[in-house]
Amino acid sequence: MPRPLDDSLVIVLAGGAGERLYPLTKDRAKPAVYFGGPYRIIDFVLSNCINSGLRHIFLATQYKSLSLNRHIRMGWNIVSEELGEFVEILPPQKRVSEHWYQGTADAVYQNLYSIMREGDQGRRAAVTLAALEVPVADASRFGIVVVDEEDRVRGFEEKPQVPSPIPGTPDLALASMGIYIFDMDVLVRSLESDALQPTTHDFGRDIIPSLIHDERVFAYRFYDENKKAAKYWRDIGTLDAYFEANMDLCQVNPEFNLYDPEWPLRTYQPQAPPAKFVFAEAGKRCGQALDSVISPGCIISGSTVTGSVLCPNVRVHSFCHIEQSIVMPGVRVGRHARIRRAIIDRDVLIPRGAIIGYDRDEDRRRHTVTDAGVVVVETDDEPLVRSLDETALRYEADADGRGVEQGR
Incomplete structure (x- = not known):
């Protein structure tokens, strides 16, 4: 030093x-x-x-x-x-x-x-x-x-x-x-x-x-x-x-190295438990993150996160898919949400079945969208929500071990 x-x-x-x-x-x-x-x-x-x-x-x-x-x-x-x-x-x-x-x-x-x-x-x-x-x-x-x-x-x-x-x-x-x-x-x-x-x-x-x-x-x-x-x-x-x-930062060998012991990066670290990935049910749901940066306090429950950065204390509920996105602290992502090329601001509640980053016209009507097509979701935004089809409901009900009507 x-x-x-x-x-x-x-x-x-x-x-x-x-x-x-x-x-x-x-x-x-x-x-x-x-x-x-x-x-x-x-x-x-x-x-x-x-x-x-x-x-x-x-x-x-x-x-x-x-x-x-x-x-x-x-x-x-x-x-x-x-x-x-x-x-x-x-x-x-x-x-x-x-x-x-x-x-x-x-x-x-x-x-x-x-x-x-x-x-x-x-x-x-x-x-x-x-x-x-x-x-x-x-x-x-x-x-x-x-x-x-x-x-x-x-x-x-x-x-x-x-x-x-x-x-x-x-x-x-x-x-x-x-x-x-x-x-x-x-x-x-x-x-x-x-x-x-x-x-x-x-x-x-x-x-x-x-x-x-x-x-x-x-x-x-x-x-x-x-x-x-x-x-x-x-x-x-x-x-x-x-x-x-x-x-x-999500690359295998990123040009900017957050893990260099010779150049420590300091910050305020909240008292948060380790990140957690739950459900590994073959053919049902699996909590996993691939090529991603996941912060302390995050729980990925039966969902897939790829190429994304999750800040502390993010909760992703089951059957979601998050791809190439930045998720700020305290965000809660409801079941069956699909998020692609988005920035989700702090403490946003993403509703069940939300679709973000898949419909350019709807995204522009509801959110801020950059020149490169990145969607920015604020606290007061109302994302597009799709109705779940019968297949998704049965898949969810089977995973939860309960009836279809309860899964709705």
């Missing part, structure tokens, strides 16, 4: 409304949205900080931060207050130190910030910003960092139609990751100056561009030297991107 970087202060901007993740952000801040089962989005940037030896951390929150504040209070009281370490919600106090990190809770990735800082010190940089190599064809979705042959930043393009490529590599561009290391004096001067200007006061649009010509600003490439490729980084700012990033 890296040694603590005692003179470094981290500020994580965790107050975004996350409008592109709506309705998942209807009642919570984007960093508080669940990801990968038991985790919240904020857990990944905080784990990166702790694993990098950074233990002086502020979180600047604003939008509907109640659940985020509660999560931080219950799950991130792991540092030593006696040593002056803290993970705190702003504004508890003000600290002045030589270096200042700014990170965002908009993406899922692993980053050893201490290596980034070493490069920052070696170059005598006033600002170092993390950047990711992306294909030029996809670069219009990002803020693009324009660099010279030494990776010194010479310009910044906000979602350009014609992105500037990396020198010597015409098919790649550098996308800003929203992670910065500042010299504290430079930061304070730039913030004071920007506060007097009629700007949007945004780091990417205003602060960084204003420093490029007068200060030494460098890019740190988020790159895996062993694989000779960009490291895993997923911007989960849209529902489709969020969905696909979760589905990645």
